[in-house]
Amino acid sequence: MSRRQAKDAVFEQFARIGKALSSPKRLELLDLLAQGERSVEALARTANLNVTTTSAHLQALKQARVVATRRVGTKVFYRLAGRDVAELYLQIQRVAEHHLPDLGEARVNFLGPDDTDEVGREEVRRRVRAGDVIVIDVRPEEEFAGGHLPGAKSFPLDQLAARLAELPTGVDVIAYCRGPYCVLSYDAVRLLHAHGRTARRLADGILEWQAADLPVESADVA
Amino acid sequence: MSRRQAKDAVFEQFARIGKALSSPKRLELLDLLAQGERSVEALARTANLNVTTTSAHLQALKQARVVATRRVGTKVFYRLAGRDVAELYLQIQRVAEHHLPDLGEARVNFLGPDDTDEVGREEVRRRVRAGDVIVIDVRPEEEFAGGHLPGAKSFPLDQLAARLAELPTGVDVIAYCRGPYCVLSYDAVRLLHAHGRTARRLADGILEWQAADLPVESADVA
DNA sequence: CTGTTCCTCCAAAGATCACTGGATCATCCC
């Protein structure tokens, strides 16, 4: 084998990772998997794809070794192959945010106007320790169970309106969800405002929290 | 526009970055650009592509905004759009290295057997400060000029054999080049061994050095 | 203005990829 061929083979391997990340649907699947393992059918439902297509995309991700599987009965659960994959996904978001002007527009169309206040990670940590704030996790319950901010309470967005009474009045509320491109915390804060509460969003989400090596609680549902 | 469409539009933007990284040739071009700006023709020559194909790939990278251009006379110089792009590329390498078993084989085929000793970044820094080691940069001269390790001397691989006399005997030599997948430092160390010198490689290259926020010298050719 | 250099655009051919519906396979429950 010539050196040129050998060199091509190396870049061919790198490109396997790149190819896995080259489809919007696959990135959406990775986005979901970054929150915890999921069955094929659950992924298909959330990503708005039919099961066959979803399975095909998952096979592509699996061949690039960025996801791994676990079988439980008739279900197959997919998960990210490692933390480095989540970091790679975050880095793509970062580059896109920094260099693609069209993303800003797409973001506003999806998340709505920037009418909610943001809070940084450090402020959240400080005020949770001080106890003068209530942090709510508005993702679906399973994702909360898979890992959440220390001290956070689970208030899935679709239960929030019905469970408003559980939130003490007169205390600042901070909502968070998957990341800066997740609509749940935006909707949650708008809902709380509509009910006269003061509420803000964590600027990013659980993924960035973990990437910053901040502590995460899991399992015991609060 | 429905929420679903808006969400798809966001992932569409992320995928623009992923698509840019989905071709082995484009990754090879990025690998070169990570060392400094280059003209289309120079890139084509080094990557073993014809100019038309190279230009097409560069347009793809440019549309994804991961590279930028600068015109000088009749030449067009391409460069990475930012440090975050270099970090994205490194993260892809990291994920590939960690999860793709085939990469190990491809790597040995390209770089040859693991018969050379490696040195870590910290040891290099320490011994450069102590002055009991000579560090040589075996990349082409232009890349050295674009930025190099503090205290390093430029000994492009193709001049190394002819300039052996300039290297004092009895002092350890450490060679480095672009990164862990760059063949130059491997060849340099083997050449030095063949001439009875003691020589080792820096485990990775200039890119990782910069990513670790270590200082880099530029311009003044030593 | 003319010729040269370097790059980009265009059109065509071949390869690869995404999606779909139907069939098949693995597992579990009864």
Place this chain on the structure above:
DNA sequence: GGGATGATCCAGTGATCTTTGGAGGAACAG
């Protein structure tokens, strides 16, 4: 074993991507 569920495999179609040669455009030197 029979039926149900969840996932994968397969074949076909339409779309997209890669590569190539040739034409065209920008900058420059004489």
